Amino acid sequence: MGEKNRYWVLARRPVGNDYSSALELVEEELPELRDGDVLIRNAYFSLDAGTRMWMSAREDSYSPPTPLGTPVIGMVLGEVVASRHPDFRTGDLARAYGQWSDYSVSRPEETYVERVSWQLDDLRQHLAVFGPNGWTAYLGVLEYGNTKPGETFVVSAAAGVTGALAGQVAKQLGCRVIGITGSTAKGDWITKELGFDAAINYKDDKVAERLRELCPDGIDVYFDNVGGPILDASLENMALFGRIAVCGLLLNYDQEGPIPGPYKFDQVLMKRLSITGFFSPDFYHRGPDVNRHMRPWYEAGKLKMNFAVTQGVENTLDAYRRLFTGDKVGKSLVQVAEL
Amino acid sequence: MGEKNRYWVLARRPVGNDYSSALELVEEELPELRDGDVLIRNAYFSLDAGTRMWMSAREDSYSPPTPLGTPVIGMVLGEVVASRHPDFRTGDLARAYGQWSDYSVSRPEETYVERVSWQLDDLRQHLAVFGPNGWTAYLGVLEYGNTKPGETFVVSAAAGVTGALAGQVAKQLGCRVIGITGSTAKGDWITKELGFDAAINYKDDKVAERLRELCPDGIDVYFDNVGGPILDASLENMALFGRIAVCGLLLNYDQEGPIPGPYKFDQVLMKRLSITGFFSPDFYHRGPDVNRHMRPWYEAGKLKMNFAVTQGVENTLDAYRRLFTGDKVGKSLVQVAEL
Numbered sequence: 001m002g003e004k005n006r007y008w009v010l011a012r013r014p015v016g017n018d019y020s021s022a023l024e025l026v027e028e029e030l031p032e033l034r035d036g037d038v039l040i041r042n043a044y045f046s047l048d049a050g051t052r053m054w055m056s057a058r059e060d061s062y063s064p065p066t067p068l069g070t071p072v073i074g075m076v077l078g079e080v081v082a083s084r085h086p087d088f089r090t091g092d093l094a095r096a097y098g099q100w101s102d103y104s105v106s107r108p109e110e111t112y113v114e115r116v117s118w119q120l121d122d123l124r125q126h127l128a129v130f131g132p133n134g135w136t137a138y139l140g141v142l143e144y145g146n147t148k149p150g151e152t153f154v155v156s157a158a159a160g161v162t163g164a165l166a167g168q169v170a171k172q173l174g175c176r177v178i179g180i181t182g183s184t185a186k187g188d189w190i191t192k193e194l195g196f197d198a199a200i201n202y203k204d205d206k207v208a209e210r211l212r213e214l215c216p217d218g219i220d221v222y223f224d225n226v227g228g229p230i231l232d233a234s235l236e237n238m239a240l241f242g243r244i245a246v247c248g249l250l251l252n253y254d255q256e257g258p259i260p261g262p263y264k265f266d267q268v269l270m271k272r273l274s275i276t277g278f279f280s281p282d283f284y285h286r287g288p289d290v291n292r293h294m295r296p297w298y299e300a301g302k303l304k305m306n307f308a309v310t311q312g313v314e315n316t317l318d319a320y321r322r323l324f325t326g327d328k329v330g331k332s333l334v335q336v337a338e339l
Numbered sequence: 340m341g342e343k344n345r346y347w348v349l350a351r352r353p354v355g356n357d358y359s360s361a362l363e364l365v366e367e368e369l370p371e372l373r374d375g376d377v378l379i380r381n382a383y384f385s386l387d388a389g390t391r392m393w394m395s396a397r398e399d400s401y402s403p404p405t406p407l408g409t410p411v412i413g414m415v416l417g418e419v420v421a422s423r424h425p426d427f428r429t430g431d432l433a434r435a436y437g438q439w440s441d442y443s444v445s446r447p448e449e450t451y452v453e454r455v456s457w458q459l460d461d462l463r464q465h466l467a468v469f470g471p472n473g474w475t476a477y478l479g480v481l482e483y484g485n486t487k488p489g490e491t492f493v494v495s496a497a498a499g500v501t502g503a504l505a506g507q508v509a510k511q512l513g514c515r516v517i518g519i520t521g522s523t524a525k526g527d528w529i530t531k532e533l534g535f536d537a538a539i540n541y542k543d544d545k546v547a548e549r550l551r552e553l554c555p556d557g558i559d560v561y562f563d564n565v566g567g568p569i570l571d572a573s574l575e576n577m578a579l580f581g582r583i584a585v586c587g588l589l590l591n592y593d594q595e596g597p598i599p600g601p602y603k604f605d606q607v608l609m610k611r612l613s614i615t616g617f618f619s620p621d622f623y624h625r626g627p628d629v630n631r632h633m634r635p636w637y638e639a640g641k642l643k644m645n646f647a648v649t650q651g652v653e654n655t656l657d658a659y660r661r662l663f664t665g666d667k668v669g670k671s672l673v674q675v676a677e678l
Contacts, residue, residue: 060575060603060605060606060609061609062608062609227604227605236399246607246608247608248608249604249605249608252605258602259602259604259605260599260600260602261599261600261601261602261603261604262600262604263597263598263599263600264399264600265566265588265598265600265601265604266399266566266588266591266598267399267616268585268614268615268616269401269585269586269587269588269616269617269618270399270400270401270616271616272615272616272617272618272621273615273616274613274614274615274616275607275613275614275615276607276611276612276613276614277606277607277608277609277610277611277612277613278608278611279608279611282611
């Protein structure tokens with residue numbers, strides 16, 4: 001093709017939140033497509049906390065770690081600019097596992113590539129409300145958490161994309177919804193903009209105490225994105241027969257070596273709790289159906305999601321770092337082209 | 340009545356496995372019955388690991404600890420010898436929450452008391468196969484563990500009553516069943532007498548390694564009675580979408596202070612596991628129905644349970660200690676009268 005492509009390669013395993021020593025931006029010509037390849041000009045790629053895990057050498061993750069020297073993988077949204085796969089044509093809008101790059105070469109027979117509609121008021125919502133985060137929120141609340149109308153629902157990393165959507169889904173069920181976040185700004189966003197009933201700032205508040213005050217009858221469903229001490233604070237405050245939907249264990253992703261499990265694990269037995277882990281690729285095939293259910297809520301303004309957009313592939317690493325440390329609210333995307 | 344009754348009182352909180360410094364045998368005359376009381380002459384009372392938890396001062400248990408100075412509570416089987424409750428008559432056979440004693444005074448409006456049949460080849464099975472242990476095994480396997488025919492099923496404390504019955508129930512479903520026990524004698528019992536496919540001795544074997552060898556495709560269902568390092572060894576070896584039915588956390592019952600949860604807790608997320616705690620009083624009302632399902636297996640000799648019977652209320656404490664340390668197989672009972 002002769003076209004230049006820049007992409008991030010995992011050169012070394014990152015330490016903590018330092019990505020600039022670990023990832024390198026490589027520029028090279030796009031390869032010739034093979035049969036079965038689809039070439040997507042990335043408009044956006046998504047920055048997700050889970051990617052941090054694959055950067056580590058952990059062998060006990062969902063799937064093997066990203067091999068050193070290979071491109072960092074991420075969900076992309078972009079236009080198909082060349083295709084040697086019969087189901088994809090130039091001009092299609094595609095969401096796919098691609099690379100943190102200008103262009104993604106993806107193989108639909110081997111990895112996730114899906115055509116999505118050009119008919120959406122904000123196409124970026126294909127990477128938020130109507131993408132894996134939205135499906136995770138919806139199914140995490142309704143199926144894995146088995147949340148019932150009127151229950152008390154608590155979510156951690158509540159200003160994260162999945163957390164914020166999960167809280168809004170629970171609100172649509174008529175639940176009392178409490179979000180745990182790491183700043184006042186995030187707490188304000190979820191309560192004032194998204195309609196959560198209350199926010200807890202885990203950096204300033206004693207989480208277990210605040211949960212006890214806010215949930216005097218116990219937590220029916222805890223939607224966990226973080227694990228660690230916040231999971232313990234929730235375990236301590238679960239209602240009998242409560243459910244914990246484990247969507248993420250953010251606090252563990254950059255840890256090496258043995259990590260003690262929740263100190264209040266006994267509560268599983270004492271309160272007859274259920275804990276269920278889930279992972280969005282298991283239900284990507286259900287995305288279109290879930291989207292049909294979420295569409296009316298979205299159109300009524302009940303499923304909101306902002307975007308924190310960074311321009312240019314070269315600015316990826318700082319944006320990724322801020323995913324873990326910053327005060328951004330909304331979905332973090334890197335924009336590399338117009339749609 | 341003028342009749343003497345001896346019963347064990349919790350005088351102090353026990354330390355470790357030392358009960359003789361903590362419990363005292365009191366002898367006094369039976370009190371006059373009040374309206375609503377049923378007087379049972381205990382034939383047997385049951386020694387259960389869970390009782391240890393109530394002896395501790397733990398406030399985060401299923402229910403508050405046994406108050407100091409009050410009788411130790413246990414499941415009893417005996418004949419009703421006096422009743423001031425309309426549903427119970429002299430000569431009934433009753434299973435009830437009673438006391439570790441010669442006689443139990445129980446109030447059916449306030450606690451569990453149930454008439455059971457005199458028609459059973461071994462009446463002691465009312466405290467084993469056809470009692471709470473059996474129901475826990477059956478529902479733990481089928482409902483909480485959601486075990487399917489042909490799956491790989493692992494149970495800890497497999498020579499304990501519930502564990503041994505759970506393994507036999509899983510065998511009836513056509514599962515491959517592996518039991519974890521603490522001695523060769525126990526391992527021999529479950530494999531040679533009860534039909535388990537394999538036994539692991541956690542004192543001699545490296546549990547995680549042996550599980551890896553015995554379950555090359557992973558564990559579909561782990562029925563946990565013990566928690567601690569054996570739970571971790573199992574978590575490490577679960578199959579994708581595996582289920583852990585938490586029936587007991589024996590290793591924690593005599594602990595005070597914070598106990599780290601499973602170090603491999605992350606596997607809940609990585610392998611999309613479910614963990615569910617359960618507790619038999621939640622389903623006592625389902626006992627008769629469960630017994631109907633288990634009866635044909637029992638009659639075909641497929642649900643076996645031995646008894647380790649200690650004679651005399653005065654010999655209770657040593658028998659209780661051996662529940663945790665000994666090499667007994669089968670249900671531990673104290674016999675205080677004939678039936």
